[in-house]
Amino acid sequence: MASNTLVSRPGSDARKAGRRRAQRPADLGRQRTLISPAQLGRTRGKAVYWIVFALVILLFTVAFLGPLYWMVTGGLKATQEVVQSPPTAFPSSIHTENYSRAWTVMDLSRLLFNTLYYAFGALAFQLVFDVAAAYSLSKLRPVFGKVILGMMLATLMIPATVLVVPQYLTVLDVPIFQRNLLNSPWVIWLPSVTNAFNIFLLKRFFDSIPRELLDAAAIDGASPLRTLRSVVLPISRPILGVVSIFAVVGVWKDFLWPMLTLPDPSKQTLNVGIYSLASGVPENVLIAALTIASIPTLLIFLLFQRNIMSGLTAGGLKG
Amino acid sequence: MSAPTLSPSKATRPRHGHAGPTRPNSAREEFLRTLRRNISAHGFLIGAVLCFSFFSWYPMVREFILAFQKTENGKTTWAGWSNLSYVVNDPAFWQAWRNTLLFSALALVFGFAIPFVVAVVLNEFRHGQGYLRLLVYLPVMLPPVASVLLFKYFYDPGYGLFNRILEIFHLPAQQWLQDTDTAMLSVVIAATWMNMGGATLIYLAALQGIPGELYEAAELDGAGLLRKIWHVTIPQTRLILSLLLLMQIIATMQVFTEPFLLTNGAGPEGSTTTVVYLIYQYAFNFNNYGSAAALGLVLLVVLAGFSAVYVRLSRNSED
Numbered sequence: 001m002a003s004n005t006l007v008s009r010p011g012s013d014a015r016k017a018g019r020r021r022a023q024r025p026a027d028l029g030r031q032r033t034l035i036s037p038a039q040l041g042r043t044r045g046k047a048v049y050w051i052v053f054a055l056v057i058l059l060f061t062v063a064f065l066g067p068l069y070w071m072v073t074g075g076l077k078a079t080q081e082v083v084q085s086p087p088t089a090f091p092s093s094i095h096t097e098n099y100s101r102a103w104t105v106m107d108l109s110r111l112l113f114n115t116l117y118y119a120f121g122a123l124a125f126q127l128v129f130d131v132a133a134a135y136s137l138s139k140l141r142p143v144f145g146k147v148i149l150g151m152m153l154a155t156l157m158i159p160a161t162v163l164v165v166p167q168y169l170t171v172l173d174v175p176i177f178q179r180n181l182l183n184s185p186w187v188i189w190l191p192s193v194t195n196a197f198n199i200f201l202l203k204r205f206f207d208s209i210p211r212e213l214l215d216a217a218a219i220d221g222a223s224p225l226r227t228l229r230s231v232v233l234p235i236s237r238p239i240l241g242v243v244s245i246f247a248v249v250g251v252w253k254d255f256l257w258p259m260l261t262l263p264d265p266s267k268q269t270l271n272v273g274i275y276s277l278a279s280g281v282p283e284n285v286l287i288a289a290l291t292i293a294s295i296p297t298l299l300i301f302l303l304f305q306r307n308i309m310s311g312l313t314a315g316g317l318k319g
Numbered sequence: 320m321s322a323p324t325l326s327p328s329k330a331t332r333p334r335h336g337h338a339g340p341t342r343p344n345s346a347r348e349e350f351l352r353t354l355r356r357n358i359s360a361h362g363f364l365i366g367a368v369l370c371f372s373f374f375s376w377y378p379m380v381r382e383f384i385l386a387f388q389k390t391e392n393g394k395t396t397w398a399g400w401s402n403l404s405y406v407v408n409d410p411a412f413w414q415a416w417r418n419t420l421l422f423s424a425l426a427l428v429f430g431f432a433i434p435f436v437v438a439v440v441l442n443e444f445r446h447g448q449g450y451l452r453l454l455v456y457l458p459v460m461l462p463p464v465a466s467v468l469l470f471k472y473f474y475d476p477g478y479g480l481f482n483r484i485l486e487i488f489h490l491p492a493q494q495w496l497q498d499t500d501t502a503m504l505s506v507v508i509a510a511t512w513m514n515m516g517g518a519t520l521i522y523l524a525a526l527q528g529i530p531g532e533l534y535e536a537a538e539l540d541g542a543g544l545l546r547k548i549w550h551v552t553i554p555q556t557r558l559i560l561s562l563l564l565l566m567q568i569i570a571t572m573q574v575f576t577e578p579f580l581l582t583n584g585a586g587p588e589g590s591t592t593t594v595v596y597l598i599y600q601y602a603f604n605f606n607n608y609g610s611a612a613a614l615g616l617v618l619l620v621v622l623a624g625f626s627a628v629y630v631r632l633s634r635n636s637e638d
Binding site: 032033034035036049052053056057060061063064065067068070071074082083084085086087128129130132133135136137140141142143145148151152155157158159160161162163164165166167168169170171174175190191193194199223224228249252253255256260270271272274275278283286287290291293294297298300301305308309312 | 356357359360361363364366367368370371373374375376377378379381382385439440441442443444446447450451452453454455456457458460461462463464465466468469470472473477478479480483486512517520521526529531532534535538544547548551552569572573575576579580595598599602603608611612615616618619622623626627630
């Protein structure tokens, strides 16, 4: 419950804020926090506020944007300039060819394509299987549904790293099917479905959809699949967005599993490929490659930051 | 599903004990309907259940079996407790645990306390909150290889940025990752930078849920800034603080990627060898799956206690 109210907060807050702003323009329409508005209203309070604010803005920009700046400009520096001491803040001459060299030498197009392929494949599998499972557990309520959900949630209790070894041995020789999944995209896609947390998040959202809506669809003669497609999914767009972003970012950020299961260099992900080639290329080319590898997830973040942050707080509280 | 609901028997459906002349017939109908409902419900579940069976549940069972088995020359034999005693008697075992606990302790000081302080400060700001929130979460979205190799470059004793900063403040230069004393600290600093965004945003959401009247009441009682934090802020966010604390303990004790990428896993004289890295080494460098699984079980037992408390707390938060 707590997370639902948190997710819905931005809208209701804005409304409340609007009302309050009309009454008390000095307060800028925010909720009362640690430091009282009266204290902030005084000259000394104002001065302290602005000094602390300026310091924090400066510190944060340096601490979190600084390294990114260093990365982008480091990729533009000449080979000697990157490893010279003291380091320079601005590249003395611009070498954009580092980026094109990184692109060809480290075969970034291949690595980028692989990562995208794995990420969106994993997204598709998660959307189909996890949504179907959550819908079934929430609305169709099969026998043993509770047991199955419990067993899925139990996997959250086992530290993920403990399972890496037996999981690796399993994909070497999948029981019954007798298949070796090493170096195939299935090795990323299929285990990504076992995301109990996503199923839990989706199920909780589906639980909040009123029963009457589904009954109405059933009376109109809709099959469960049809109901899922035409009633449940359109309402669930926000949660589907959150789950999708986390699915893609999860694959993008994973390191250990793809390193173990995709040993073939032509099948590797960005993380693994860049890591294994890192020692063989000059520093400036490597840094350029890091910049290129970072762009996709940074873009996703800048485009979807609102969904990511609301999903994070929804997930974090229930973890 | 639709046909039975429209059948005439629906209107006179015998409800619990209303036995009529049509009873055998509608009981069969009822049974068929339940059966059909369950078939479709389990149909929706099957994809996820299969994935869980192969990639979660089966590996979970296998982890336990592996821990008591030995594989030599392709022959698997029952090993009893010998894997476990081998693992415990390995001198690396205690070193890995010491390192892991050191990492967890340092990571908690940095990764648990700093985000809380940051969140409390950010929550006071009437301006620029969106920008600051964006900044702290930015590193979380970077591929780990990018942040890690970037930090490796900063840590370089020769041309690294960090020694340059120390120099500006007239502090002695450090060997960072190359020194047994500072290696783990360096790993923690990098890991904190990479991961603190999530915790900060969750704290911020929690802080925004504190009713402002509590602060007003505390002020009327003459409480200063620190006492307001101690008596209002912390008690009001206690549940989320403790959930995140447990989550962080569970996560930091499984640390692998950061030390693996920053110091090739072991570090100078094994000063950054963590338990999970030791598992990795047993399994993938020495092909000793039995010992890897046995050490995994030890980790599992240690973390199970924390997981149990976590589940307990988060269930309480739901009520």
